[in-house]
Amino acid sequence: MFLMMAEVLRCCRVAAALPESGLWKFLCHHQSHVEWIGCSLHDLIQPSFSFMVGVALPFSIASRSARGQSRGRMTLHAFGRALALILLGVFLRSTGSSQTYWTFEDTLTQIGLGYGVLFVLGFRPMRDQWIALALILMGYWAAFALHPVPRDFDYTTVGVSAEWLKDFGQTGFAAHWNKNSNLAWAFDTWFLNLFPRERPFGFNGGGYATLSFIPTLGTMILGLVAGEVIRSERAPTAKIQWLLIAGLVALVSGAVIGWLGICPVVKRIWTPSWTLYSGGWCFLLLAGFYMVIDFFGLKFWAFPWVVIGMNSIAAYCVAHLFEGFVLKNLKTHLGQNAFKISGDACEPFLHGAAVLLVLWLMLFWMYRRKIFLRI
Structure with a gap:
């Protein structure tokens, strides 16, 4: 489920901007x-x-x-x-x-x-x-x-x-x-x-x-x-x-x-x-x-994944419904150039990382309040 949410990192867009980078090509392959x-x-x-x-x-x-x-x-x-x-x-x-x-x-x-x-x-x-x-x-x-x-x-x-x-x-x-x-x-x-x-x-x-x-x-x-x-x-x-x-x-x-x-x-x-x-x-x-x-x-290292796994249905829905909304508002409130600190090539990745963090915090808020979407 974490890997599905991590789609927002947009490694392939970075790989396209840095065609000589073997690392980003590798990450792109495994995110596609x-x-x-x-x-x-x-x-x-x-x-x-x-x-x-x-x-x-x-x-x-x-x-x-x-x-x-x-x-x-x-x-x-x-x-x-x-x-x-x-x-x-x-x-x-x-x-x-x-x-x-x-x-x-x-x-x-x-x-x-x-x-x-x-x-x-x-x-x-x-x-x-x-x-x-x-x-x-x-x-x-x-x-x-x-x-x-x-x-x-x-x-x-x-x-x-x-x-x-x-x-x-x-x-x-x-x-x-x-x-x-x-x-x-x-x-x-x-x-x-x-x-x-x-x-x-x-x-x-x-x-x-x-x-x-x-x-x-x-x-x-x-x-x-x-x-x-x-x-x-x-x-x-x-x-x-x-x-x-x-x-x-x-x-x-x-x-x-x-x-x-x-x-x-x-x-x-x-x-x-x-x-x-x-x-x-x-x-x-x-x-x-x-x-x-x-x-x-x-077990200590697994907590971020526990937050997602304990609410996997909610994580699936959040990733599908709120990615665009979160990205749009990050650009609105932080500015269009806020994620260019590492250059234009890495901007999509940093945007995606910020979106992923916000989505995870939404699930963490639900986890702290014991709100779990069950079917």
């Missing part, structure tokens, strides 16, 4: 999504958010059970939460539009679409959770593989230029996962046009798709399994070892599947190989944080 195949740090934001939803579920179920809540009441709450996440995602995407913008590809909506199934799996043994994950990933892969690659297709009609296709397009079997010509794109050209729209839906400019919620559910299942391990009676060292091994196996498996041409590692359409690859990183990151914070007890 890769065009298609591959991964940057920025690409791991949504998988991490989805993964942690799964990690939290066993603790949530245990807490509600300890308070005497019935299975029926918990189920009603879970499906109500799923609906609320879907609608909140639609609401945030519709800001600035003349009517409701009915698409379902953002983080909150994708989580909401799969959350009900995740909740049901939370009551099943771990073996069933692994089986569900395997069926989801293999079924999703097979559906894409069996969907015919369009012949003599004019990619420019779906926002894919000839230059982009030359640089990032795939041939042969991997073409089943090309941008805006795959199964998920075909589904959206039908499904999204069932909703009222300003104009008919033809394609998503980034290649994102509604059906990605299915493998996103796979990411949440990986988190669910990790949460079960952390909550178990295993020794802390055994938990860390399990998470590290699971992370390495998932990471290598996803990378090898992509390298062999079986399924490319594409975040934008959440390919099964991406589920494994990004899930591997999530396991490894969780192992690292668990080791540092819970095993060694080094």
Whole structure:
């Protein structure tokens, strides 16, 4: 969530102004999504958010059970939460539009679409959770593989230029996962046009798709399994070892599947190989944080992230709704040149840092007053 809020730092604008700087190029790369195949740090934001939803579920179920809540009441709450996440995602995407913008590809909506199934799996043994994950990933892969690659297709009609296709397009079997010509794109050209729209839906400019919620559910299942391990009676060292091994196996498996041409590692359409690859990183990151914070007890450094994590839904909304407002008022009250102390090139970064600080202070104010947005 911190990485998502840190988008305001605008490292890419600084990199464009300082083309000779390897550092700013590196920061820009990891603050941007890769065009298609591959991964940057920025690409791991949504998988991490989805993964942690799964990690939290066993603790949530245990807490509600300890308070005497019935299975029926918990189920009603879970499906109500799923609906609320879907609608909140639609609401945030519709800001600035003349009517409701009915698409379902953002983080909150994708989580909401799969959350009900995740909740049901939370009551099943771990073996069933692994089986569900395997069926989801293999079924999703097979559906894409069996969907015919369009012949003599004019990619420019779906926002894919000839230059982009030359640089990032795939041939042969991997073409089943090309941008805006795959199964998920075909589904959206039908499904999204069932909703009222300003104009008919033809394609998503980034290649994102509604059906990605299915493998996103796979990411949440990986988190669910990790949460079960952390909550178990295993020794802390055994938990860390399990998470590290699971992370390495998932990471290598996803990378090898992509390298062999079986399924490319594409975040934008959440390919099964991406589920494994990004899930591997999530396991490894969780192992690292668990080791540092819970095993060694080094918690003091994490407070800024605790403020954000304790109010993750509020942080998501604040980042989407108030960035422009805060930036405009900083310029109004501090002056247009207030952030040029390091030169014009670094001005966007300093502007962004100031916005990030203000957004964090808003969350800190809520944290101090125990105001937490829950769904």
